[in-house]
Amino acid sequence: MTDSTVKSPPYVDKVIEALADGDEPHLMNGEQYLKSLADGRRVIAADGTEVDDVASHPVTGPAAQTFAKVMDLQFDPKWRDIVTYADPVTGARKSRGWQVPTTRDDLYRKREQIGATTRTTLGMFGRPPDYGPAMSLGFMAIIDRVQAESPEFADNIRNFVQMSGEHNLLSTDLIADAQSDRSVPRNDRPATLRVVDERPDGIVLRGSKIAGSSGSITHFFTLSTTLGEGLGPDAAIWAAIPVNLPGLSLLLREPTINGPVSREDHPLNAAGEEMDQMIVFDDVFVPREYVFSLRNLDFLKLYFESCVYVLWHIMTRLAYRAEIFAGTAQVITEILGTDKVPGVRRAVAEITTYAQTLRAFSIAAIADSQTWNGVEVPHPGLVSAGRLHSITNYNRIMYTLQDLCGQGLISRWPEKIWDHPEFGPKLDAFLPGHGVTAREKNRFFSFVYDLTASGNAQRLGLFENVNATPPSFIAELVYQHVDRSETAQFVREYAGIADADLPS
Numbered sequence: 001m002t003d004s005t006v007k008s009p010p011y012v013d014k015v016i017e018a019l020a021d022g023d024e025p026h027l028m029n030g031e032q033y034l035k036s037l038a039d040g041r042r043v044i045a046a047d048g049t050e051v052d053d054v055a056s057h058p059v060t061g062p063a064a065q066t067f068a069k070v071m072d073l074q075f076d077p078k079w080r081d082i083v084t085y086a087d088p089v090t091g092a093r094k095s096r097g098w099q100v101p102t103t104r105d106d107l108y109r110k111r112e113q114i115g116a117t118t119r120t121t122l123g124m125f126g127r128p129p130d131y132g133p134a135m136s137l138g139f140m141a142i143i144d145r146v147q148a149e150s151p152e153f154a155d156n157i158r159n160f161v162q163m164s165g166e167h168n169l170l171s172t173d174l175i176a177d178a179q180s181d182r183s184v185p186r187n188d189r190p191a192t193l194r195v196v197d198e199r200p201d202g203i204v205l206r207g208s209k210i211a212g213s214s215g216s217i218t219h220f221f222t223l224s225t226t227l228g229e230g231l232g233p234d235a236a237i238w239a240a241i242p243v244n245l246p247g248l249s250l251l252l253r254e255p256t257i258n259g260p261v262s263r264e265d266h267p268l269n270a271a272g273e274e275m276d277q278m279i280v281f282d283d284v285f286v287p288r289e290y291v292f293s294l295r296n297l298d299f300l301k302l303y304f305e306s307c308v309y310v311l312w313h314i315m316t317r318l319a320y321r322a323e324i325f326a327g328t329a330q331v332i333t334e335i336l337g338t339d340k341v342p343g344v345r346r347a348v349a350e351i352t353t354y355a356q357t358l359r360a361f362s363i364a365a366i367a368d369s370q371t372w373n374g375v376e377v378p379h380p381g382l383v384s385a386g387r388l389h390s391i392t393n394y395n396r397i398m399y400t401l402q403d404l405c406g407q408g409l410i411s412r413w414p415e416k417i418w419d420h421p422e423f424g425p426k427l428d429a430f431l432p433g434h435g436v437t438a439r440e441k442n443r444f445f446s447f448v449y450d451l452t453a454s455g456n457a458q459r460l461g462l463f464e465n466v467n468a469t470p471p472s473f474i475a476e477l478v479y480q481h482v483d484r485s486e487t488a489q490f491v492r493e494y495a496g497i498a499d500a501d502l503p504s
């Protein structure tokens with residue numbers, strides 16, 4: 001079915017089976033995607049039970065259904081040209097995410113794809129289907145360094161990207177270590193993931209990694225240890241990890257949404273939540289074709305470079321979310337009739353400015369893109385500065401949105417009360433908004449509650465703050481990587497201190 005010259009890849013049998021059921025050789029619709037997840041993966045729910053089927057389990061199922069909707073966009077004439085592209089060699093349709101961008105136009109189209117997903121998921125998932133390829137594209141952008149380490153590993157990366165595009169795979173990344181006592185040297189911590197055996201056909205891994213959000217409903221983890229020094233060679237590993245590898249266990253965190261919820265009461269929570277987890281490697285064999293780097297201590301500090309697309313995706317998703325925040329602010333004030341109050345308009349303008357600033361960052365990063373190894377890369381300095389802005393202002397924007405609602409976020413009643421024969425009519429009479437019925441107003445504030453104040457919204461706020469390193473770490477990236485030398489020299493000359501000694 002595929003135009004691949006690569007031999008059938010290990011651990012993707014269920015994906016291949018699902019693809020064989022469809023009309024497109026390289027694209028899965030939602031139903032095919034859900035079927036592809038029944039691949040023997042081991043997922044442990046917070047109540048200690050094993051999840052039989054992530055596509056239908058109450059904790060993971062609603063999110064899988066939401067991802068299925070994103071996959072269906074690939075077959076929707078309205079979105080098809082945005083979320084897929086025609087392979088320039090074969091003409092076959094493939095997922096836009098796996099397209100290796102070689103022009104600015106490619107990046108602009110990827111940006112539109114992030115917009116399409118954000119409209120479908122409200123951006124409540126930091127690791128949606130289109131995010132997954134970002135890490136691998138980062139590897140492609142620095143492929144010369146991998147090539148210098150090992151031409152075989154560089155080929156493994158190229159083949160993985162090609163194979164993933166041909167099979168419409170979903171992935172998410174593993175970078176951060178599990179949090180533990182910092183007084184113990186990093187390499188001596190029991191959780192540290194390391195190679196415990198190397199064989200001609202692959203490597204054996206023991207230890208753990210953290211978060212890999214969405215991993216339980218994707219097909220692969222992309223693993224790259226890049227967040228700093230202090231590890232020994234056996235812990236310096238880059239690889240693709242099939243989620244269903246024997247010996248791999250995913251321990252899900254406690255859910256924030258309890259049981260199935262109605263769309264009327266919780267419009268966003270009904271779409272599920274992104275589960276985070278600890279990933280336990282219990283002597284897991286990884287086939288050599290999925291190994292991308294091994295024992296290369298030079299790669300331990302390559303976070304800024306290898307994550308160029310990851311960080312841009314995260315910022316761009318938040319830019320689209322911010323536009324949704326601005327639209328939400330507008331509707332709040334219109335239905336409360338506060339839209340003519342100067343102080344209220346100023347608050348809406350503040351949220352709008354946040355959205356416009358992030359929009360500018362995400363577009364400017366493309367307009368000022370760079371070419372690395374023939375791959376077009378969003379400007380990494382602009383991405384880091386935009387990321388820092390997006391998360392350091394996030395809580396204030398959430399607070400402003402909540403404040404605009406007044407009692408609306410609290411004074412909400414579930415549908416059973418609206419349907420109550422005695423009290424429903426009273427609520428109808430007592431609570432109308434401007435231009436909306438009382439029940440419509442209630443439904444809208446349930447939407448705003450899910451967006452800004454629910455347990456799921458709180459988890460997302462925590463996620464936005466640290467999911468791709470905390471603000472202080474990003475600030476250090478901005479400090480180190482955004483060049484100020486030319487203007488610093490200009491200022492020295494202007495001030496007449498050009499000949500003074502530079503600080504060491």
Ligand SMILES: Cc1cc2nc3c(=O)[nH]c(=O)nc-3n(C[C@H](O)[C@H](O)[C@H](O)COP(=O)(O)OP(=O)(O)OC[C@H]3O[C@@H](n4cnc5c(N)ncnc54)[C@H](O)[C@@H]3O)c2cc1C
Nearest residue numbers: 173174175176179211212213463466467468469470472473
């Ligand atoms: C919900 C969620 C989802 C995540 N998703 C992913 C994922 O998909 N993939 C992945 O690989 N990781 C993911 N992460 C992990 C994330 O990258 C880490 O949490 C983050 O890098 C912080 O590391 P830590 O939690 O070990 O904090 P610690 O290292 O324990 O640090 C705690 C705090 O100390 C301060 N601090 C630490 N180091 C520095 C420093 N160098 N400079 C200044 N201040 C510092 C910061 O305030 C920091 O928040 C996720 C985390 C969360 C909570």
